[in-house]
Amino acid sequence: MTLPTKVARTIHTPEAQPATHTAPWSAPAVAGQTDKAVVELRNAELTFGDRVLWRDLDLTIREGEYFAVLGSNGTGKTSFLKVLLGLLPLTRGTVSVTGERPGVASRHVGYVPQQRGFSPRTPLRARDLVAQGIDGHQWGIRLRRRAVNERVDELLEKVGASDYANAPVGLLSGGEQQRLRIAQALATDPQVLLCDEALLSLDLNHQYIVSELVNQQRVDSGSAVVFVTHDINPIIDHVDRILYLAGGSFKIGTPDEVMRSEVLSELYGAKIEVLRSNGRIIVTGRPDNTHHISSQEGLIP
Numbered sequence: 237m238t239l240p241t242k243v244a245r246t247i248h249t250p251e252a253q254p255a256t257h258t259a260p261w262s263a264p265a266v267a268g269q270t271d272k273a274v275v276e277l278r279n280a281e282l283t284f285g286d287r288v289l290w291r292d293l294d295l296t297i298r299e300g301e302y303f304a305v306l307g308s309n310g311t312g313k314t315s316f317l318k319v320l321l322g323l324l325p326l327t328r329g330t331v332s333v334t335g336e337r338p339g340v341a342s343r344h345v346g347y348v349p350q351q352r353g354f355s356p357r358t359p360l361r362a363r364d365l366v367a368q369g370i371d372g373h374q375w376g377i378r379l380r381r382r383a384v385n386e387r388v389d390e391l392l393e394k395v396g397a398s399d400y401a402n403a404p405v406g407l408l409s410g411g412e413q414q415r416l417r418i419a420q421a422l423a424t425d426p427q428v429l430l431c432d433e434a435l436l437s438l439d440l441n442h443q444y445i446v447s448e449l450v451n452q453q454r455v456d457s458g459s460a461v462v463f464v465t466h467d468i469n470p471i472i473d474h475v476d477r478i479l480y481l482a483g484g485s486f487k488i489g490t491p492d493e494v495m496r497s498e499v500l501s502e503l504y505g506a507k508i509e510v511l512r513s514n515g516r517i518i519v520t521g522r523p524d525n526t527h528h529i530s531s532q533e534g535l536i537p
């Protein structure tokens with residue numbers, strides 16, 4: 237998690253305008269997207285002491301947009317989600333989610349946390365976990381019991397988990413548990429779906445299934461997806477834009493704009509090579525020694 241402290245070196249992109257530019261940049265039209273902004277950061281900065289995670293970050297994420305946050309360990313990906321969840325304040329600038337202060341509009345926000353296995357003795361059935369997204373839960377709303385049960389059944393079916401609805405969560409596989417977390421996050425049909433390494437430790441088949449489920453929510457409901465990941469490959473077909481964080485600097489753009497040798501070399505201040513093979517992206521030569529080899533294929537995000 238330790239990278240040397242660097243002075244923020246912002247590479248200005250259309251989104252990364254100086255604060256004096258007040259007119260927001262309009263993203264190109266992407267199928268399924270509208271112009272409605274659901275996440276807005278202006279002149280945003282997050283620092284811990286003299287450690288700069290990012291500075292001068294101007295960003296608008298729109299309804300229906302699939303937005304990936306990439307970067308090595310400790311570059312601030314999870315902190316970015318925490319800012320959107322209202323769990324971490326910016327040190328400078330402003331942020332809004334669905335037009336409100338982060339945390340206020342929680343029922344419009346779904347959150348899929350990093351995959352952590354449940355203990356086999358967890359006294360919770362699959363359907364109880366999903367129900368937490370609906371009632372008595374900070375991201376949920378209160379509905380009467382029958383309505384809750386019906387909604388849980390609907391969500392279980394949506395993520396293909398009906399068969400193990402009554403199984404104890406601790407006895408389910410990692411992939412099965414992750415489907416349930418997605419069902420829980422979708423419970424309020426959120427306008428913004430935040431996913432933190434939602435594919436980590438899943439096999440390729442489950443990576444595919446989970447990534448399709450997340451994308452389906454965007455297609456069906458126009459939810460914006462903010463997907464934190466070390467590896468863009470499992471979601472590459474869906475991603476509209478990337479925020480790439482590296483040692484206090486960042487770059488925003490489409491995968492074709494950002495995942496290029498010259499762009500990442502400038503961002504890291506070192507020679508980086510970005511290769512494409514069978515529609516997948518391989519990055520070599522990152523200087524921070526925090527490469528994450530994609531589980532089955534030896535690819536570096």
Ligand SMILES: Nc1ncnc2c1ncn2[C@@H]1O[C@H](COP(=O)(O)OP(=O)(O)OP(=O)(O)O)[C@@H](O)[C@H]1O
Pocket residue numbers: 237238284289307308309310311312313314315316
């Ligand atoms: N509340 C905090 N106080 C001080 N430092 C913090 C705090 N939260 C995060 N950090 C530091 O900020 C940096 C970014 O952390 P963050 O978890 O956002 O990184 P990340 O990109 O998600 O990393 P990883 O890929 O390892 O999960 C780390 O060096 C971390 O130690």
